[in-house]
Amino acid sequence: MSIEPQEKVDVAIIGAGVVGLFIARELSRYELKIMVIEKEPDAGWGATKGNAGIIHAFQLPFNSLKGRLCLEGNKMYDEISKELEVPFKRLGLLLVSINALESLMLPFVYLYFKLKGIEVHLIRNVRKIEPNLNEKASMALYFPTAGVVSVFDLVNALVENCRENGITFSFNRKVSGIEEKKEGYIIYTDKGSVEASWIINVAGVHADEISKMAGYGGFAIYPRKGTLLILAGKRLYNHLLAEMPLKTDPKTKGGGALLTFDGKMLLGPNLIEKVSDKEDKSSAPGDFDDIIKKYQRLIPALAKVDPLVIYTGLREASNTNDFIINIPKKGFMNVAGIQSPGLTAAPAIARVVVKMLSEKGLTLKERRDFVSQRKKRKKIKELLDDINAIEELVGKEPDYGEIICPCELVSKAEIANAIKEGHNTIDEIKFHTGSCTGECQGSYCLVRILDAFTELGLKEVTKKGEGSWIVRRIEG
Numbered sequence: 001m002s003i004e005p006q007e008k009v010d011v012a013i014i015g016a017g018v019v020g021l022f023i024a025r026e027l028s029r030y031e032l033k034i035m036v037i038e039k040e041p042d043a044g045w046g047a048t049k050g051n052a053g054i055i056h057a058f059q060l061p062f063n064s065l066k067g068r069l070c071l072e073g074n075k076m077y078d079e080i081s082k083e084l085e086v087p088f089k090r091l092g093l094l095l096v097s098i099n100a101l102e103s104l105m106l107p108f109v110y111l112y113f114k115l116k117g118i119e120v121h122l123i124r125n126v127r128k129i130e131p132n133l134n135e136k137a138s139m140a141l142y143f144p145t146a147g148v149v150s151v152f153d154l155v156n157a158l159v160e161n162c163r164e165n166g167i168t169f170s171f172n173r174k175v176s177g178i179e180e181k182k183e184g185y186i187i188y189t190d191k192g193s194v195e196a197s198w199i200i201n202v203a204g205v206h207a208d209e210i211s212k213m214a215g216y217g218g219f220a221i222y223p224r225k226g227t228l229l230i231l232a233g234k235r236l237y238n239h240l241l242a243e244m245p246l247k248t249d250p251k252t253k254g255g256g257a258l259l260t261f262d263g264k265m266l267l268g269p270n271l272i273e274k275v276s277d278k279e280d281k282s283s284a285p286g287d288f289d290d291i292i293k294k295y296q297r298l299i300p301a302l303a304k305v306d307p308l309v310i311y312t313g314l315r316e317a318s319n320t321n322d323f324i325i326n327i328p329k330k331g332f333m334n335v336a337g338i339q340s341p342g343l344t345a346a347p348a349i350a351r352v353v354v355k356m357l358s359e360k361g362l363t364l365k366e367r368r369d370f371v372s373q374r375k376k377r378k379k380i381k382e383l384l385d386d387i388n389a390i391e392e393l394v395g396k397e398p399d400y401g402e403i404i405c406p407c408e409l410v411s412k413a414e415i416a417n418a419i420k421e422g423h424n425t426i427d428e429i430k431f432h433t434g435s436c437t438g439e440c441q442g443s444y445c446l447v448r449i450l451d452a453f454t455e456l457g458l459k460e461v462t463k464k465g466e467g468s469w470i471v472r473r474i475e476g
């Protein structure tokens with residue numbers, strides 16, 4: 001039996017991962033009432049949180065949906081990063097041969113990519129540009145369009161820009177049921193119900209369950225774990241590196257010796273299949289050794305480098321092993337199975353989604369006041385070349401001059417602003433300000449962040465929401 005819904009929208013997007021957010025932004029160009037419903041306290045905490053930030057140059061097979069949308073999405077990142085003011089660099093990928101067989105195959109692989117229209121160069125003495133590569137490394141394929149983006153800056157920028165364009169976000173709200181009405185749907189959640197003319201299901205590893213709630217069970221999601229290592233210390237390479245794959249190792253397939261947008265060395269991800277718990281993001285004891293061993297083949301000196309942090313994400317692989325974008329019934333759309341290169345393809349997916357919605361009857365009337373340019377509030381760390389700007393900020397608000405996180409140069413004012421904006425878990429503070437992500441991994445700044453919470457009158461603090469208490473008031 002249905003009850004009167006609390007809110008009514010034209011489009012409800014279930015899932016605030018990078019794909020849901022790009023779709024929301026694309027739809028905010030039109031006169032529509034849109035709500036994004038997300039079960040976590042903030043955006044990007046699903047597969048998006050666990051990714052490597054690579055904007056891939058290509059994805060095989062080329063004729064798959066993921067292959068085509070990867071190429072399109074890659075091209076869109078220059079404009080997106082300018083509009084949203086998000087750090088993005090085309091570092092280029094070197095696919096390196098380190099044995100005779102790989103070197104023999106490389107020219108053929110080069111021709112294959114050329115024929116497919118991919119920008120690629122054959123490099124004969126690769127150690128000239130990457131001297132720390134294995135001594136046996138000789139040739140490489142260079143893909144200059146491969147890049148790296150700051151994923152959390154991107155996610156935060158998308159949310160800000162969507163909000164500026166009138167989109168409502170409903171966080172900490174889990175969808176538990178869907179009822180079809182004569183016109184549209186009622187979405188049941190743990191915080192009341194919402195009526196929507198259209199639902200877009202972008203719920204990541206849970207997309208198959210949401211689809212079943214709407215009466216369509218046409219696919220299944222099989223999560224696959226991927227663990228990544230961020231390393232401490234001096235950088236040993238300047239491009240994204242991967243070994244020419246001849247045969248894939250099922251445990252460490254894919255990935256590379258990568259870099260984060262701010263130049264830290266990032267290795268992985270590996271691949272663990274048959275994951276039964278869709279929320280299990282734990283790393284296994286063997287992951288670290290497997291990953292180091294694999295990339296030591298490329299850069300032997302990696303064996304001596306200390307790890308900074310290890311993290312695991314869940315790829316939302318589907319039974320088709322490709323992206324699933326369909327409208328199985330009126331008013332309901334699935335955007336599912338968005339495994340890698342989903343981050344790369346996300347802006348192109350959003351365009352496809354809007355086109356399909358329009359073809360299936362969603363009225364799209366362009367808004368005149370759509371704001372494409374996000375107005376970014378610069379971080380202290382980004383103002384280091386502009387001492388006048390820092391002086392002006394500190395003059396207005398002295399707490400900008402008190403550095404709470406010395407590794408990543410985050411000030412007390414930036415932490416307090418994030419808390420005042422409603423980010424009241426440690427992970428939100430981390431992903432909005434960059435604190436706790438540097439060399440000390442929070443051992444210096446965490447206690448000072450807790451002080452900031454206390455100063456603002458918050459007496460209970462969690463790491464990532466209900467059940468992960470760091471400070472909790474016990475009654476009695």
Ligand SMILES: Cc1cc2nc3c(=O)[nH]c(=O)nc-3n(C[C@H](O)[C@H](O)[C@H](O)COP(=O)(O)OP(=O)(O)OC[C@H]3O[C@@H](n4cnc5c(N)ncnc54)[C@H](O)[C@@H]3O)c2cc1C
Nearest residue numbers: 015017019039046047048052054175204226313342343344
């Ligand atoms: C280890 C790893 C490395 C990767 N590296 C790269 C890379 O370098 N480059 C690249 O292009 N791609 C990469 N990817 C792939 C990329 O991260 C994903 O394709 C992309 O993040 C998918 O985004 P999404 O929005 O579809 O899903 P998600 O980010 O998972 O978002 C889905 C959201 O739905 C929410 N949700 C689920 N159920 C409910 C419910 N019942 N009610 C409300 N909300 C719900 C979830 O909380 C989640 O926030 C990587 C993936 C992994 C796992």
